[in-house]
Amino acid sequence: MKVSELGERALIARISKLLGKQGNNVIVGAGEDDCAVLDTGGEEYILATTDMLHRKTDFPPEMTGWQIGWMSVAVNLSDLASKGAEPLGVLMAMGIPPDSEIGFVEEIAKGMDDCASRFGMQVIGGDTDSHEELTMAGTALGLVKKELLIRRSGARVGDLVCVTGHLGTAGAALLALNKKIPVGEEILNALFEPFPRINEGIALAKSRAVTSMMDISDGLALSLHDLSRASRVGFRIYENKLPVLPGVKRLFEGEELLDAVVYTGGDFELLFTVAKDKIEKARKACPLTVIGEVVGSGVFIERAGGLEELEARGYEHFGKG
């Protein structure tokens, strides 16, 4: 069977099964969460995460070199953010087409550096390689106090389901680009200059109100299913509570809007669950929207027409999902 017939999540599950038993110092290993978590004996865990982006799938031609560099760091920081970690440093392996202008590569480097500096750390290492297609493979390292680590697996029935920011913005930007509809910078930047929720993640971890968290880079629906699997719970989401920018609403008609908001990837927001009696603590940590609650099983959305199942569908490589 070909990889394209299997889909990304099934492939990762098969690869993870082949990897040997994780050592005692591995708190969270391959395929389990947004980051690997290592215990080297100190007061803090070391977190590590890697994400590979490349020209055809991730960098529309409209993106500048600076934006490519920024995004390549930002997507890795988003995974750290979802565990409540402070970034420690980022490494970037760059596969560069040999006929690239040096100025373009320097722009990319500047974008990487600006994103790293914005979050108080640096690009600490990397690799350059001659590659037909521009390819950026980043790895971010972070630290989190052991008692503050937030995993995907802690959601409990009755908790409230929350998100930071708005949903569907990056999907709307992509649609606008494809259809050549002019849209504002706020929408375009969600796609080209994603802003990792590092500060929100750290503040939410410190609030001790959050029971589980992940980022929604693959879309809300797929992320809810991931969280559901990790926490062995279900979710009921309310359509009328989903935070969507007015400019995004205007771009879609009818069912298209819900599709963009729940089944489209590219928004680097945080999805998290909060114990009901601690929601005020979470609100003090950062702006958030309550979009639903944790139930026993299933992933449902309540709409005007009644309760519908949310499919496990969103952004997956290899065309499946």
Added chain:
Amino acid sequence: MKVSELGERALIARISKLLGKQGNNVIVGAGEDDCAVLDTGGEEYILATTDMLHRKTDFPPEMTGWQIGWMSVAVNLSDLASKGAEPLGVLMAMGIPPDSEIGFVEEIAKGMDDCASRFGMQVIGGDTDSHEELTMAGTALGLVKKELLIRRSGARVGDLVCVTGHLGTAGAALLALNKKIPVGEEILNALFEPFPRINEGIALAKSRAVTSMMDISDGLALSLHDLSRASRVGFRIYENKLPVLPGVKRLFEGEELLDAVVYTGGDFELLFTVAKDKIEKARKACPLTVIGEVVGSGVFIERAGGLEELEARGYEHFGKG
């Protein structure tokens, strides 16, 4: 100007210059050494290194999936080895052509896992991505006691220059493949299944006899120049002391042999300098060959015909060097 006109080392220098001032916890940052070195306050430094390999440049068609997986982990471990570090874990971002057989990808995963387990750790995380060309971007994390870290910058005039293992073996294997000359497994495996010198690196660090170290994956000559720049010293190497397998010698004629031994990459051996009065301590740590000594400046090789300069030439991406 195009990247291809600049060459890899010059490109890295330009990128590194654009990266902001490294923070206080960054002991060694981008472009300075084989690994980034971070101080998070414990007794040990955290080391991190990344290396991207791909089908066209790094995986000859004769390689099995298992060997591709093994090599992708091994090349990253070699960088840890050169700093005397213990491996902590490895992350692997895999860019996979969608028409790959799942069995082939599983073989790669098995090779990754076997290499990681062989050195007492695991693949702790990763990413999969649909990519036209098979691309493996690995990141290895390691730990080293602060007082045992070996950098590129510690070589002093009068030190002895040493290497582990043999030189030119991977280059000989590549030549044999290209010319369809049958060669033994020992030579082929240097290319297909490089064995990172983790145990040697750790033992050499513990011996406290080593003043500087790096791996020679880009070839001996280029590595000597890198070490020379970092330590602000020169080297005098003796041609008749270079350790070369008899089977390798038979493959080359005349000047071709020296070319393969000093200017060809792919051998994952360690190059290091040892204070003269501590060479016995180093010998107790691991098998080694003394190939020369540290001098004030220049990189020279002593041959039957006299002293020659060793050029800064070897394995560089973008066709330069």
